[in-house]
Amino acid sequence: MTGYFKQQASPENLDDRPFAIRHYSADRLKDALYRMHLIRRFEESAEDCYMRGLIHGTMHLSIGQEASAMGACMSLTPDDQITSTHRGHGHCIAKGADVARMFAEFFGRQTGYCKGRGGSMHIADVAGGNLGANGIVAGGIPIAVGAAMANKRLHPGRVVVSFFGDGANNEGAFHESLNMASVWKLPVIFVCENNGYGMSTSTARSTAVEHIATRAGGYNMPAGIVDGNNFSDVTEAMQPALRRARTGGGPSLLECKTYRWRGHSKSDRNLYRTKEEIQQWQRKDPIARFESSLLEYGIATQHQIQQTADRVEGDIERAIDYAKESPQPSVKDLLKYVYTEQQTP
Amino acid sequence: MTGYFKQQASPENLDDRPFAIRHYSADRLKDALYRMHLIRRFEESAEDCYMRGLIHGTMHLSIGQEASAMGACMSLTPDDQITSTHRGHGHCIAKGADVARMFAEFFGRQTGYCKGRGGSMHIADVAGGNLGANGIVAGGIPIAVGAAMANKRLHPGRVVVSFFGDGANNEGAFHESLNMASVWKLPVIFVCENNGYGMSTSTARSTAVEHIATRAGGYNMPAGIVDGNNFSDVTEAMQPALRRARTGGGPSLLECKTYRWRGHSKSDRNLYRTKEEIQQWQRKDPIARFESSLLEYGIATQHQIQQTADRVEGDIERAIDYAKESPQPSVKDLLKYVYTEQQTP
Amino acid sequence: MNDVSEISYAEAIKDAMAIALQADERVFLMGEDIGVYGGAFQVTGDLVHRFGEDRVIDMPISELAGAGVAVGAAVNGLRPILEFQFSDFAALAMEQIANQAAKMRYMLGGEVSVPVVMRFPSGSGTGAAAQHSQSLEAWFGHVPGLKVVQPSTPYDAKGLLLAALEDPDPVMIFEHKLLYKVKGEVPEGHYTVPIGKAAVVLEGRDLTIVASSIMVPRALDAAGELARQGVSAEVIDLRTIRPLDRETIVKSVCKTHRLLCVYEGVKTLGIGAEVSASVVESEAFDFLDAPIVRLGGAESPIPYNPELEKAAVPQKENIIDAALALASGVR
C-alpha cells in the first residue's frame, strides 16, 4: 500500500526533484519552512512557559511531527477546514493561526482563540478554518464528516481534513465516521499521524494491523502511507485525496508515519520506549530534512534559513509578550458562551 | 474471499458429499433438522400468538435464517457460549433451549427464561450457554469478547460465538471489539448474519463495502463468506474458526449471506424491498434445502422428515400450553433482580 | 389566525419538520430508517417522498458518528434534525452530545454555535423492555449547553420543534412513544412554543402537580377525579427540562402550598428531584404545608411483563392516591 498516492515517474515527467519542490513556488516553500519552525519554537516555548508555571493544565507537544501537519495543510485554501486533536498546536499553526492568539489562549486570556475558556486541548481558529483541537480521542472525526456534509451542500469544492492519531483509530467513532463518509462520498480527508504510540501503548499492542491504512479497505476508501517526516511526500500524497474530495469522489485516508520526540504529555516519564528509539527518530528531523532539500534544490540559502529561524524567534517573543499583557477574562463572565446570547428585541 | 473456509477437494478426500453429511452422525443431522423446524414453527406460532394479542411488545422473526443459526451452533458443546441479537429466537433454540420456557418468557411468565422480565428481545438461556439476545444493535459483541477473555483464563477450549447482523457492523462496538479480540487472540467467533438489510436500510446504502467479511482485513482476522442458507456450508466454515479459537489462535469472522422472510419487526410494512426479492429467497428455503440433502444422501426418509415436523408440532403446542398455564410474576417482586439479594448472615 | 386541525402528536411533529424543510434549505433530517420506512414510529412518514433523499437521510446504525455528523453539519451552517430510533440509544452518543455539542461553543469562546436538534422517542408502555423504554431526560438536563424539552401535546410538540429550529443552541426533544397517536388541536403553519417556559394547564387551589410528558395527561385525568372528590389540583406541564422554569412552579406552590412531582424517569435523580430541590430553595419554602412528594419511575429497569411494566411507572391511580394523601395532610 505504501506509495499508493505517489506519482509514478513517467516519460513526460523527467523532473526528478521532490514533488513539493516542483509543485510550489519558492515563496510558498519558504513560508512552509517558516511555519514548521514556528510550530517547533511555539511548542518549545510553550513547554518552557509551562515549566516556569506560566501555563497551567497539561499540553501535548508535536515536536518531531511538523512535516505531517504542514504537509497536509500545504495545499489547503483558507476556506478549507480541519479538525484537530489533543496534539493540535502544529495543525493550528499549519492552517495559518496567529501564535500570539494561541499563546494568549494558553495563558488563559480573553484575547486567546477561545477567550481563555479552551486552552491547549481546545485550541481552534474557526475563522482560519480550524474547527478545533479535541480533548476526546477521535472526537473530531465525526465532526469533520458533518462539516464536510455541510460543505458539500453549501460550499462545493471545500475540503475538510481530519487529523487523528494511531490510538484514535481503535475508537468506534473512527469506524463509524469513515464508513459514513464513504457511503455518502463526502469531501473529507482522514489524516492519521501514526507516531507509533497512543500514550504509552504501541500500535503493536493496541492495533490488530500494522498499518492504519489497511483499515481503509473496510471502508472502500483509497489510502496511502507516507513518510510523515518528509514534507514533500506528505504534500504529494495529499494531491489525489484533495482532487478526489474536491470533485465529488469522496473521502481518502492518509497515514503519515512519524514520531513525537517529547513524552505524551507533561506527566510522561517515557518508560515505554528507549532513548535509542527517540534518538533514531530525531535523526529524521522533518525540519532539518526539509531544509536540506531547500538547500539542495537551491530554493533557499543557509543564510535565508537562518533568517527564517531568527524571524520565528522574534515572532514567538512578541507573541508571548502579547499573551502576557492580554487581559484575563472576568469571573463574572463565567456563564458567557454556554448559550448563545439571544438578541432582546 | 468466498470459500475461504471451504475445504478443498483433495485426492485423499474423494467423498464429495457435503461436509455436514460426512461429518455428523445421522442422529445429529436429524436433530439439527428437528431444531430447524422447531425454530421455524416456534416463530410462526409466536407470530400467531402475537397477532391474537397473547404476546405484547414486538418481536423480530428469523424465519428464513434457520441454517445460519443452526449451522453455527452445530459444533458447539453445551459449555460453549453465544451472544445473540434482537433477532435471537433461532440462536437460542439452536443452542439447545427449551421452547416451553421460551414461550413462557414471551407470555411474560415467571417460568420463562428471564422470569418474564426480558421478553423476546432479551431471551437467554444462561445455563445452556446463551448469554442473551440484546436490544442494542451490536451490544452483545463486546460482551462476547469479555466472555471469551474469561473463558481463555478459566475454561481453556471454550468458545464464544457472537451473532450479529449486517447493520450491526457499522456500530463502533463492532470495530472496537474485533480489534480487541484480535490483539488479545481471544477464543471468539464473530458470526455476521447478513440478511441484506438493517431494518429498511440495505447494506448498499449503509455499508461502504459489499461484504462484511472484507472488514476482517482491518483486524488481521481470517474471514469467510458462506451461503447462510446452506446448513452444511455454515457448519463447514465454522470448523477452522472453531479450531483456531480452541487452540489459542484467536478470533475469526464468518459472514453468512441469508435473508429474513418476514418484515424487520411486527410494524414493518416492507416498503423497501420487492415481493419478487422475497420470493426469490423463499425458493432458497434453508430447511427445504437441508431436507433435500438428507434425502439425497439417504440420511432420512420422507416419512422421517414428516415425523420430525409432526413432533415439532406437538412440542410447540405443549410449549404454548405450558406457557399459558404458567404463573405471572408478582407485582410485588418488581424490584427483585435489580440487585443481587445479599444473604443476611 | 391559522386554521386549526385535530392531528396526532406524531403528525404534529412531522408537520413541523415539513414546514421547516419547506422554509429553510439548510434544514435536513437524519436518522435510522426515517426515509422510505417512515421512521420506527412513523413520525417522518412520507417526508422523504416530498423532500427527497438528500433532505431526509437514512443513516447507518452508527449513533455516535450520527450525532457527531449532526454537530459538524450544524457548526458549518446546516440545521440538522437527528432522530434517534429510541432514546435508549442515546447512551451510545453521549460523548458527542455532552462533550461536543453541549460544550463546543463554550470551549471555543463563543466562536461557533451548534444549532442541532435531536429527537428522542422515549418512555415505557409498549412492552419493549429494559433497553427500549427508558426516560433519560435527566441525564441531558444535567448538561449545561443543552436545552431539553419534553412536549406533552401535539400543539407543543410542533411549537417546541419549530422553536428548537430557531434556537442557536443544541435542543434535545424527548417525545413519548405512547403520545404519538394522541390527537389534539394544532394550528396550521408556523408558530412556536417558547423553550424554557412551563405551562399551567389546569388552575387549582389545593395542591400543585408538576408533571411532564405523558404524565401531564395522566395528571389531568387524575385532577378530574380529584375534583370529583373535592380536591382542586393545579397542573403544571414542565415542557422544558433545561432551562427549568422555576418561576412558574414557585408561583404555583406559593398559591397551593403543596407540591406533587410526577415523572416517568427513575425517581432517584430524576427531574422531580430538581423540581423539588428548586422549590425548597426558593421563597416557596415558607409556604409549604406538607412535604413535597415525588412520584417517579421505579428503581428498576423497565420489565417486559405488562403488569410489572405498568407498576414501574406512575399511573393515574398512583397520582390520585398520592394527591389525596398529600392534600389531606393537615398540619
Place this chain on the structure above:
Amino acid sequence: MNDVSEISYAEAIKDAMAIALQADERVFLMGEDIGVYGGAFQVTGDLVHRFGEDRVIDMPISELAGAGVAVGAAVNGLRPILEFQFSDFAALAMEQIANQAAKMRYMLGGEVSVPVVMRFPSGSGTGAAAQHSQSLEAWFGHVPGLKVVQPSTPYDAKGLLLAALEDPDPVMIFEHKLLYKVKGEVPEGHYTVPIGKAAVVLEGRDLTIVASSIMVPRALDAAGELARQGVSAEVIDLRTIRPLDRETIVKSVCKTHRLLCVYEGVKTLGIGAEVSASVVESEAFDFLDAPIVRLGGAESPIPYNPELEKAAVPQKENIIDAALALASGVR
C-alpha cells in the same frame, strides 16, 4: 488490629487493588496505559511489574468495548476492575454501563450477576478544561442496577474498593483527581467500608452540610472556620451516591434543622438535588427551619482559565458564606 500507615488516596487505591490481585486470581485490571505507564494518575503504578501483563492489562483506546469486555468477563466469572482514564470518557461507554451492566441481571431474571468494578478519575482543578474535568456521578446515580460510590479519604478509597470487589453487582467508583495526592491513615491489609452508608464526619448542632468527594475536606475546612465564628456544622460524607443513605441524612437534619448540600457536579440535577428532595420528602421536613441550600457546580462547562475554573465549583469560601447565611436565617 492492622497496622496503620499514612499513605495517599492514590496509594490506598493501589493497595486495595494489590490486595485483591494477590488474594483472588479472578481479579484483573484493565484500562488505558495502566501498565508500564502506571496510569494517567499513577494509581496502578508498578502493579504490572508485580502481577504481570495478564492481570494488569493495557487496552486499546476503546472505552465502549472496554466496558463491554469487562461486563462479559464479569458475567463469566472474572472480577474486572476497569479504569477509565478520565470520567469524561464514560460518555463513550454509557451504553455498556447503563444498558448492559446495570440491566443484564434484571433482564435475565436474575440468571447472571455482573460483578464489575469501574473507576472514574473525576473533577476539576487541574486546568484540563471542559472535556477532562467533569463530575458525572449523577448520571450513574440515576441508573438502577448500578451502585455508585465517591470516596473522599484514602481510608474510604481503599475500603470502598475492597467492598466493591465483594459486591456481586456493578460498582462505579468516582475518584477525585485532586485527592490522589492527599494523605491519610490507612490500615494495612484487607478491610471494607460498607457501600450504601454515609458517614457523619463531624458532629454539629446548627446545620448539616452534606458533601461528597473533594467537597468533604472543603466542608471540613469550612466547618473549622465556621466554628471559629460560632456556628456548629455537622458534616456528612455521602460516600455512596446510589443507594443513597437517606437515613443518616434525615437523622442529622432532624437534629440541626438546616441543610446545605455541597457537590462539585453541575448544580441542576446533581446529587444535591436528590439529597434535598429526599429530605423534603421525609419526616425531616417538619424540622426544617430554613430552605435547603444547594451549592453545586456552575451551569457551565469547566473553563480552562484558572480563575474561571475555580469559580465554576464550590470553594471553601463559598461553603462558609452559604453556611453563615443559612445558619443566620432566623425564622
